[in-house]
Amino acid sequence: MIRSPGTPDRPHGGGVHVSTAWAEAPYPVLVTDSVGDVVETNEAASHLFAQAGEDVFVGSLPDWLAQAHRRPTPAVGPPESASGTVAGRTFEAHPSPGEDGCVVWWLVENTDLHLAQQALQGERERTTILADISSALFSSLNVERCTEVTVRMAADHLANAAVVVAPAQGRRHSLTYTQVGGEVAHKTAAIDPRAVPGLTEALQGFPPVPTRWIDPGDIPDWAVPPGFTGPIGSVIVTPLPGYGMPAGVLILLRSSTHQAFSDGEEVFARLFAARAGAALSAARLYAEQASITTTLLRELLPPKLERLHGVEYAGIYRAAKDHERVGGDFYDVHPGTGDSKETFVVLGDVAGKGLEAAVLTGKIRSVLHALLPLSGDHKHVLTLLNDALMNSHHTRFATLVLASVQRRQGEVRIRLTSAGHLPPLIVRTDGRVEEAATSGTLIGALPEIHAQSTEVVLAPGETCLLYTDGITEARGGPLGDQLYGEERLRTALRECVRMPAEAVVERVQMLASQWLGGREHDDMATLAITTPLGGGGTPHLVGEHDDSRPHDREQ
Structure with a gap:
């Protein structure tokens, strides 16, 4: 058992004296000997490892800290710091060499900074994805091509499968399906939008309903891509906003083996849908204008x-x-x-x-x-x-x-x-x-x-x-x-x-x-x-x- 931080200074391991100056430090502190065994901790460190459900015994350094301890000490300059997690919190460990090969590790928490960096990185990735999506969607004014790009990118970046439901033509809707790594499929069918919660409203341009309101078990077969395996675990139904009227609806499906959509992912899905809807609306408008132009040119x-x-x-x-x-x-x-x-x-x-x-x-x-x-x-x-x-x-x-x-x-x-x-x-x-x-x-x-x-x-x-x-x-x-x-x-x-x-x-x-x-x-x-x-x-x-x-x- 390592020494309690309240124990007076005494020789250890052949005359090594460990100072008690760090005992009241606000940061968790670990003292390791030359072979990497923990010989002492302060109260903050003991409390931290107790939260992690661990008793700090000799040789019980966390893996990330043990690897840092085994690194050779630089000939010039201070020892290298390390970073890792304890009890779900992120720390940066700074070493201070002591006598007889002992090392004092000061654990400085940077959980908030790490979370902020992760959020920033995630936001950058989403921004990059949205930019790539916009570039891919607006690179073509062909409605069918634009719809295929929408479902393929939605499946690749947002879900396991995606379906685009186009506005009704008479009593029938055009459906475009795909799943990750699969082919894009098209079909036109007479469907009942009321069978999918929120679909009728989305086709009219109303905001999407929360995913928690949708029971994946009630999703009809026509709303699931052919060949989709496994039960559905989570569903998003979001409109594709257009110019003056919706350009359709995007349905995102995740299997039960994947994590359900988070609030942030729902927001990101709506951002994606906004860009896809604008691209689809522009493609349809171009197709209509091209048809009108062709008709007029035929006469001119x-x-x-x-x-x-x-x-x-x-x-x-x-x-x-x-x-x-x-x-x-x-x-x-x-x-x-x-x-x-x-x-x-x-x-x-x-x-x-x-x-x-x-x-x-x-x-x-x-x-x-x-x-x-x-x-x-x-x-x-x-x-x-x-x-x-x-x-x-x-x-x-x-x-x-x-x-x-x-x-x-x-x-x-x-x-x-x-x-x-x-x-x-x-x-x-x-x-x-x-x-x-x-x-x-x-x-x-x-x-x-x-x-x-x-x-x-x-x-x-x-x-x-x-x-x-x-x-x-x-x-x-x-x-x-x-x-x-x-x-x-x-x-x-x-x-x-x-x-x-x-x-x-x-x-x-x-x-x-x-x-x-x-x-x-x-x-x-x-x-x-x-x-x-x-x-x-x-x-x-x-x-x-x-x-x-x-x-x-x-x-």
């Missing part, structure tokens, strides 16, 4: 052109910005219905570019589509369209070219009307490039419009090209400051004799793009009307007339 994008009634049609549109798909230039080809073989063609240019111009483009195309029964009278169509634009809130104007195309006996007859637009160019089989004699006023700028129409006839192999000023006003060249211009366009068209319509528009667009050299440009649109080779007829330009007067169409 130029149509795919093909041969109609024995006439070739081809068009190419290039928006001002490479990342945009729509703008202010457009074209449409409307085949005749019933007994009519006359095709109505429109190419236009709305002032401006980008989405705002595309909106007005869509309106003009819709109005023209409604006016198709009147397409035989170009002036009437333009007047009605002008009235519609003048009475709208739009302040933009537009230029148009209308073309009524009909094939007869191997020739193609085209009636053309320009409304403030560049006149079409006619490519003859002998290499001549002629300008159609049509002109008129802008649409949407003045209360009344004036338009002069003309009629051309295309022999086999000849082309009528409709284009916007994005082609001729393409600024580039060797110095980057020259317009492509109409003369260069005419030169390019002379090389397109007898080419198919598709080849004509592709060559024009290619040469204009090469001239730009990657510089900024306006919207560019081209549309070619070509009489296929193999027909007969004489190429010629038919006279012009003023479309402000009634026009007698040739039947």
Whole structure:
């Protein structure tokens, strides 16, 4: 038995004198001899080890302190301190060498500091996890991918298994499951949210119920991932907050062999759910907007052109910005219905570019589509369209070219009307490039419009090209400051004799793009009307007339 601290100083172990100066010290003190046996303690140390349920006998040093005692004494500097626990409290032991190899160990408690450091470390780890979670969740705007990341990270960091219950679609809910180390599974089923306490409220965005209110034994099979082993020991049901409405509900499951969720873990689960809900909500919002955009673009994008009634049609549109798909230039080809073989063609240019111009483009195309029964009278169509634009809130104007195309006996007859637009160019089989004699006023700028129409006839192999000023006003060249211009366009068209319509528009667009050299440009649109080779007829330009007067169409 070691000496009581009240025993007077006396020689010990062959003349070793142990001082009683530490007997009243406020810290627990242990005195060990040269071989590591405890020879004396003060009252604080005896009381501490009594709390731990231990009697301090010779050789009964705690393992962590015994290991520290066995370390060699440094040749230079003080002995190394050690740290460990006694009776659930944390201490730092500081050695003081004594006579004959004795060591006095002063145990300084730092439990509060250790707990604070643990809390700080835990908070840092949770912050790091949340940052990683946020990065993973917001790295994708795909709803399915985002849901999979949510359940996988929830299972890895918060529980043994996780389930995401999406908002109802009709009477069915989409469920996404996983467990630690398992695969992600999906299914859609008609479920009863009332079967899980708090799930109905969570789906409506109410705060989660405490885990102690949920009996794990009452969790239905559909809320448990397939293959989950062992009885459920603890459950968290927490909403996934979204923008204006919940993005779903996260269910976390722990097996009975693991520790139940603590209050801190419940708080952390809600923080995780907040980030997951924001990511899921953003993904769903993006998906909805993408769907709307796709639907709108379907109506705004130029149509795919093909041969109609024995006439070739081809068009190419290039928006001002490479990342945009729509703008202010457009074209449409409307085949005749019933007994009519006359095709109505429109190419236009709305002032401006980008989405705002595309909106007005869509309106003009819709109005023209409604006016198709009147397409035989170009002036009437333009007047009605002008009235519609003048009475709208739009302040933009537009230029148009209308073309009524009909094939007869191997020739193609085209009636053309320009409304403030560049006149079409006619490519003859002998290499001549002629300008159609049509002109008129802008649409949407003045209360009344004036338009002069003309009629051309295309022999086999000849082309009528409709284009916007994005082609001729393409600024580039060797110095980057020259317009492509109409003369260069005419030169390019002379090389397109007898080419198919598709080849004509592709060559024009290619040469204009090469001239730009990657510089900024306006919207560019081209549309070619070509009489296929193999027909007969004489190429010629038919006279012009003023479309402000009634026009007698040739039947």
